[in-house]
Amino acid sequence: MKVFTISALALASSITMAADYKIDPAHSAVTFEVGHLGVSTTVGRFNTFEGDFSYSDDGKSGNANFVINTDSIDTNHEARDKHLRSPDFLNVKQFPTLTFKSTSFDGETLTGELTLHGVTKTVSFDVDKVGEGSDPWGGYRAGFEASTEINRSDFGITYFIPGVSDKTEIDVYVEGIRQ
Secondary structure, eight states, X not given: OOOEXXXXXXXXXXXXXXXXXEEOGGGOEEEEEEEETTTEEEEEEESOEEEEEEEXXXXXXXXXXXXEEGGGEEOSOHHHHHHHHSTTTTOTTTOOEEEEEEEEEOSSEEEEEEEETTEEEEEXXXXXXXXXXXXXXXXXXXXXXXXXXXXXXXXXOOTTXXXXXXXXXXXXXXXXXXX
16 A cells, blocks of 8 residues: 555653654545636645654654655545646655654754655754543554645646745644554
8 A cells, every 4th residue: 555654743841751652544644736727725734644753751752754645635626636646746656655753843843854856855844742641542643733834846836836835834644553
């Protein structure tokens, strides 16, 4: 199965403990927004991804890793999705996954290596912790929201700029189950 894996938050200091979480895909999402012809915004998502994350008890360190199946792109328009999967944009046959592997987390900013379209660049996400607590099934969950902006041209995706904006906003909503 082709998958875009996001492995999240786990750089514990020697003083604090880290908790490991597996992303619950039924309660998580990876979305994006791009401008269209300077008159509107097109919103999409990736339907298939997996990952994990860890973060320290004090919330000031951690890590995350994600793998996203690029073929799972969904903008609620079949013809556009087919075009987005083509070599003009994601070229999913050659680049079946989009990955993120963090290198640092300070409680507010998650920085790491994003690989898209075969190109790896350092990106930083602004992160907000939504909450954490026990679930009704005896488990323990934590949730985060993260956002960043990239220029798709930095990753070699230049088709139809500026008709479809270069700037792309990425939002990640994760709920993880402690392992």
